[in-house]
Amino acid sequence: MATILDFHIQPDKKDAYGLQIFERGSSQPLLRSCFNYDLSYITQFEINRLEPDRKDPQGRMERIKEFGGKPYDTLFTVDGDL
Numbered sequence: 001m002a003t004i005l006d007f008h009i010q011p012d013k014k015d016a017y018g019l020q021i022f023e024r025g026s027s028q029p030l031l032r033s034c035f036n037y038d039l040s041y042i043t044q045f046e047i048n049r050l051e052p053d054r055k056d057p058q059g060r061m062e063r064i065k066e067f068g069g070k071p072y073d074t075l076f077t078v079d080g081d082l
Helices: 044-049 057-076
Strands: 005-011 016-023 029-036
Touching: 044 057
Parallel strands: none
Antiparallel strands: 005 016, 016 029
């Protein structure tokens, strides 16, 4: 039987985030952890590049994949900090 997991990521301390994983419909977390992730490189320019762009939707999707790939690697690869 398939299980749906909900990931809750919240700021904890400077450059640190709390992660809780819940089974869908449950209020008891299956996992609690913390990971470091430096967002100091994010400038307003970078944030604006993630906004919808009717002229370049494919480019926006590539930027979102790149941006999301960094925390994904941190959480889900052997080399990650978690």
